[in-house]
Amino acid sequence: MTVTTSGPLPTGPYDVAIVGAGVVGSAIARRLAHHPRLRIALVEAQDDVGQGTSKANTAILHTGFDAVPGTLEARLVREGARELAAYAAESGIPVEPVGALLVAWDEEQLAALPRLAEKAERNEYHATRLLGPAELYDREPHLGPGALGALHVPGESIICPWTTTLAYATQAVRNGVDLHLDSPVEGAARHDGVHHLTTPRGPLRARWLVNAAGLHADTLDRLLGHDDFTVTPRRGQLIVHDKFARALVRHILLPVPTALGKGVLVAPTVHGNVLLGPTAEDLDDRTATNSTAEGLDRLREQGRRILPALLDEEVTAVYAGLRAATGVDDYRIAAHPDQAYVTVGGIRSTGLTASLAIAAHVTALLTDAGLDPGPERAPAPVRMPNLGEAFPRPYQRPDLVAADPDHGRLVCHCERVSRGEIRDALASTIPPRSLDGLRRRTRAGAGRCQGFYCGAAVRALFEEAQG
C-alpha cells in the first residue's frame, strides 16, 4: 500500500495517472483498481483526499429527479445513486433515506411543482407526489408559516461525503493504487506516447491520463491543448447548526427553482446536524473559500422563513465550498483517444451522487480508446468507521468497548468520539495529515464547542502519532 507525501515521485511510467483525488478521481482510481495488472497513480495537489468541492457540499445523495433530461449528468446521477446506495451499505458509509420536500412559498413556486413532477418522470423517477399544506405541515411541523404545498421526492437521501471519498481512496490504495499527496500538477506534456506531468516533487510519467482536477480541470485541459470549457467557481456558503436542531426537520427541504433563481435548502446531516445553504456566488478566485457577512446574513434570513426555530439553536460551523460551474448544464466528460487522455470536467454538485457511475463511464471511455485493462477482479470490500448518528457509534457498542476500552474513553465530548476511533484513524490506510483531516475522519472537534473542551487533547494525540 503506497501513500506518499514527500520526496521524488516514482520514475517508472504508470499505466494510468488520475489527477485529482476528490470524490470523482478517487472513484475512478477505485474502479480502475479492479484491474490488478494496471499500475495506477492518483495524484493530488493538497495534503489529503477530498479537499476541494468534495469536502464542502450539501451532502445529499440525489435521485436525479431534477436533472436536465437526456443529459449525461441525468443518466450518471440516476445510475450512480443506485450504485452508491449499495456501496454505502456494504462499506459502512452512513446514508439516511429521509426524502426531500420541495416547498412552495408562493403561487409561482406552487405552479412549478407539477412541471417538476413531470421532469422527474422524464428522468425515470416515478415516486414523486404533490402534497397539500395540511400534509406538508403534518410532515414538517416546525416549517415556517405560509407554505402552500410541496413536491415529495422520497428517494432523496443524505450521506457522509467525507467517508465516501475516503472509502474510495482507501479501497483504491489497498488494491494497489499509488496515492501521491502534496503533488500539484504544474505542467503536462506528451512525448513518445507517454504523458510527463511536472510537479514540485519531480516528474511523473503515465501512458494514460485522466483529468479529475475539479476546479482546476480547465487549466489542466489547456495544458493538453484543449479549450473546451472554463470553470467558474461558484461559491456556496453553508451554516451547520447544533445537533439540538436535528429534531426540527425530518426531510431535506429543497427550494423550488424559479425564474428568479434558486433559494436555499435546509437539510439534516447524517452526523445529526442541520445544514442551511448554500449561497450561489460566481467568482473568479478558485481559492475563495471564505464566508462573508452578507452571505451569512442572507442565509439566516432565508432560514428564518423556512424553519424559524432553527435560528434559536447555536451554529456549530460555517464553511464555504466552490462548485465547478462551466456555463453548461451538463458534465464535461470527453475522451481524446489520440492523446490517451480523458477529461472529467464540470462535475457539479451532483458529482458525489454520480461518482461511481462516472468512474464506470470513464473506464469504458479509456478501454474504448485503447487502454487494455487486463483481467478484472473485484477488490476486497472496505468497512469504514461509522460517523452517522442513525447507526451505532463505537461508544454505543458494548461489544467494542469490552474488546477495546479505548472505545469507552471519550475524547471529543460534543461528538462523542472515542480515543479508540482517533487512534484507529491515525493508523489508517490514508492517515490524516492535519487536524482538519482527523476531524473529517472521526468528527473529533466538529461539535458545538469547536475544541473548547477537547481541542488540545485531540492535538496532543495527533502530534503523538506524527512522532
Add this chain to the structure above:
Amino acid sequence: MTRHVDVLVIGAGPAGLAAASRLAAGGARVEVLDREQRAGGVPRHCAHGGFGTPLHPLTGPACARLLADAATRAGAVVRTGVTALDWAGPRTLTTVGPEGPENVAAGAVVLATGARERPRAARLVPGTRPAGVYTTGELQQAVHLYGQPIGSRAVIVGAEDVSYAAAGTVRAAGAEVVALVTHLPRAQTTPARALDARLRHRIPLLTDTTITELLGHGRPTGVRVRHRDGRAATLPCDTVVFTGDFVPDHELARRGGIALDPGTRGPAVDGALRTSHPGVFAVGSVLHAVQSAATAAREGTHAATAVRDWLTGAAWPGGVPLLADPPLRWIAPNRVTPADRLPYVLRTTALLPRPVLHVTQDGRPLHRERPRLRTAVPNRTLTLTARWAHRIDPEGGPVRVTAG
C-alpha cells in the same frame, strides 16, 4: 445493569465537588462523574491566581486539586473518564467509560456540567477557516496542560476577566498580544486589571470595535476590524482567541426535558437549586455562564441542604418565576420560594451607572438595593441579596427585578 447511589453528581468542577463533599460528609453515598480524565473542571487549566480566598490565595490547578481531594476525603466516589450520556429514567443516567456502559440510578441528581465559550463559528465571524483560532478554554489547555506551541502574535477577542486571563496565557506561551478587541465602549474588568494590561504589559485595548473577518489559509494572517465610527483596519496576527460569550453546557438538562431559563439558557432553578424535575438539582456555571469558582462552590455547598431534605422526603416546591427586565439580561436563580436565602447573580446588556435594583411582584414593591459595583457593565456580575424572598406571595405572579 443498574447501580444505585444516593446522590449522583454530573461534573467534577468546583460546584459539583463542593456539593459532593458536603453531602458525603453528611453520610450520603455520593458518586461524582466527570468525562475528563482529571477532576477539577475549568480551574484545572487556569494557571493564574485568583482562586481560593484572600487569606489563602490559590492558582486554578491548586484549587481544582484541593476540591477534588476534599470530596474524596469526605467519602464521595469521584470517577473520571466516565461520560453521562442520557437519561434512562427520572433520576437514572446512562453512562459509558472504559469499563463499558452502565446505568446509574440515584435518589437525587445534581447537574454541574459547567459552561463553555462560544467559538468563532457560533459568533458568525466570516472569513477563512485557518488553524490557530482558539477559545480561552482550548488555549489554556494547550499551553498549560499540554505545553503546545501557539503562534507568536495573538489577537484576543473580548475584554472581560477571561480575556485578560487569555492574554496572560498568550504571554506565558512566549507570544505577543497584538490587542484586546471589544465591541463595548470599555473593558469589562476591574480598572486595576485593565490599567495593568495597558500600562505594564503595553497591550492595546480596541474598544467599540468588532472583528469583521478572519484572513489567511492554513494559518491566520490577520483579522479585519471595524470601529463603530466606520474606520476599518487589518491587524496582522497568526493566532486569534475568542474569549467570553459563555453558554451553559446544558446538553443533559435539555435531553432530560428540564425547563431552561430563557435568559441564562441554563436550567431554571429556585434558591435551593431545584430544577423543574423533582430530585434533579443544578449548580455552578450551567446556571449562569459564568461565575467564579468560589460562587460555584458556594452553590454546590448550598444545594447540599436541599438535596438532603429531598432524600428525607421533603416536598418539591415550584416557586414563582423571577424575571430580569431589560436592560438586565438575566438573573440566577430564576425562580423564587419564600425560604430562599442564596444571593442572586445578574448580568446587564448595557452600562448602568450607579444602578439600583428594584424587586416587585404584581406591582407590589418587595425590595430595593444598591449593588456594590459603581457601574454595572456587561459581562460583569451584579449581585442581589435574597433578604426579600420571604415577602413574596408563593401563589402570586412572577417576581420582577428592574434596574433604576
